[in-house]
Amino acid sequence: MKRLIKIYTCCIIVLFLSADIQASGIHVSGDSTVQNRAWSFGINCGAAFANKYQANFYNGAEGNENEISLIFNNINYIREIRQVINDTFALYGMPTGMKYKPAFCVGMYIKKNINNHFGAFIQFNYSKFTAEDLFTLKIGATSPTQAFPTLKNYVIWGKEDRINIDIGGSYEFPLDEKIFGFVEVGFNLNNTKVRENKIAIETLEYSIVNIYGNQYYIPNTQLQEYPVRQGGIGLGAFISPGVKFQFSEHVAVDLLGSVYWAKINLMHYDTFRMHYNVMLRFVFSSEFIKSY
Numbered sequence: 001m002k003r004l005i006k007i008y009t010c011c012i013i014v015l016f017l018s019a020d021i022q023a024s025g026i027h028v029s030g031d032s033t034v035q036n037r038a039w040s041f042g043i044n045c046g047a048a049f050a051n052k053y054q055a056n057f058y059n060g061a062e063g064n065e066n067e068i069s070l071i072f073n074n075i076n077y078i079r080e081i082r083q084v085i086n087d088t089f090a091l092y093g094m095p096t097g098m099k100y101k102p103a104f105c106v107g108m109y110i111k112k113n114i115n116n117h118f119g120a121f122i123q124f125n126y127s128k129f130t131a132e133d134l135f136t137l138k139i140g141a142t143s144p145t146q147a148f149p150t151l152k153n154y155v156i157w158g159k160e161d162r163i164n165i166d167i168g169g170s171y172e173f174p175l176d177e178k179i180f181g182f183v184e185v186g187f188n189l190n191n192t193k194v195r196e197n198k199i200a201i202e203t204l205e206y207s208i209v210n211i212y213g214n215q216y217y218i219p220n221t222q223l224q225e226y227p228v229r230q231g232g233i234g235l236g237a238f239i240s241p242g243v244k245f246q247f248s249e250h251v252a253v254d255l256l257g258s259v260y261w262a263k264i265n266l267m268h269y270d271t272f273r274m275h276y277n278v279m280l281r282f283v284f285s286s287e288f289i290k291s292y
Contacts, residue, residue, distance in 0.1 A: 011210075016070070023232045032256060035115040039286040042109035042254070044280030048127040050264075052099035054274050055131035057266040058158025059095040065077050065230060065267040066197045068094070068135065068156070074217055077206065084202040092149070093136035095156055105277055107164075117172050121184070125164045125277070132157040135199070149182040156208075159195040160231065162264075164188055166238055173288065175243070182254070184240040188262050194230035236262025244283075254281035 060068030071077045072091050082088060107125030114120065134153040166187015175181050198207050211225045242256025258277040263270055 026238050035118065037115065038113055040109075040111040040113060040119075040283050041286070042111070042123075042281045042283040043106040044109055044123060044125055044279050044281050045104065046277060048103045048105040048125070048129070048162075049276040049278075050100040050103070050127075050129050051273035051275050053101050053271070054264045054266050054269045055098040055158075056131075057194075057269045058131045058156070059098040059133060060135070060156055060197075060199070060208055061090045061094060063142065063268070066158075066210070068199065068208055070208050070210055071206050072197065076217055076219055080204060080219075081201050085137075085202055087140040089137045089139050091135070092138040092151055095133035095135050098131055098133040098156075100129045100131045103129045104280070107281060107283055109283070111170070111283075119170045119172070121166075121170060121186075122167060123166045125166070125279075127164075128288045129162060130157060130159050134225045136202070153201060154201050156199045158197040161195060163191045164260075165190070166258075168238070172244065178246045180244040180246065182242050182244055182256075184238075184242070184256070184258075185240060186289045188236040188238050188260055189238070190262060190264065192231035192234065192266060193263055194266070230267070232265035234263040234265040234270065236260055238262075240277075249284040250287050252283045254279075254283060 057064065058066070060066060062069065066179050068091070071081075105125050105127045107123055109121060109123040111119045111121035133156055133158050136151050137154055139150040150153045159236050166184075166186055166188050167186055170182055170184040172180050172182040194209075196207060197209050198205055200206075208227055209230070211228055212223050213226050215223050217223065238258050238260045240256050240258040242254050244254050246250050256279055258279070260275040260277070261272055262275055264275075
């Protein structure tokens with residue numbers, strides 16, 4: 001990771017040194033192009049794709065922060081489940097394919113153009129992710145005449161809010177009169193907040209987040225509930241190639257894809273993994289905003 005940070009730091013330094021040289025008046029002979037040094041503001045929207053590795057935080061496995069055994073080791077929960085199943089049961093299989101669903105991504109973008117090619121920016125994007133899979137219960141006893149046990153799958157899921165803050169530099173180059181390519185590179189700060197981690201069995205729904213501490217759950221009793229904060233701040237780096245469509249001097253639309261190498265702060269799953277975004281960015285110059 002240290003090597004990755006050094007590479008990204010060098011890229012950003014090169015970007016800004018090049019920008020500073022051009023901004024200081026070193027131009028190609030005969031080049032009288034007016035340089036763009038205005039502010040730009042944008043609105044981001046698109047799709048976010050989180051790495052399935054972190055989704056395993058929600059699979060209820062032994063040793064996770066949230067364990068499915070919280071439900072199946074409690075006789076009071078077991079009685080409730082037996083009533084809706086109308087039979088005995090046993091946990092037969094744990095989730096093996098937990099993964100995130102693609103999520104909608106929305107955010108804002110602020111950029112300071114240094115010249116026609118280089119700029120520095122910061123953007124904030126928000127996504128709400130859901131991870132989901134199935135676990136298996138064995139229903140009733142298996143009789144000698146049965147070749148296979150009676151099995152039934154039930155859903156387990158987790159939900160989280162994730163905010164990405166990207167700080168970096170960009171390089172833009174012309175492809176056509178109104179079309180430009182660009183590359184953005186920089187650092188990522190992210191904050192993840194777990195909203196829920198639950199299972200559903202028939203009409204019953206249980207949270208596997210332990211809000212009772214060392215207290216044993218007993219129905220219809222007043223138990224002390226403790227606030228549980230899961231998730232936290234992570235970091236990483238990103239690169240975003242894209243294409244800009246310049247509709248007027250002050251209005252443009254960017255189509256871009258971002259690749260993140262980031263640490264997501266979920267207990268036992270806080271290692272660096274790849275994550276992806278695909279976005280449209282509606283960009284307006286400061287002059288356009290002032291006109292309103």
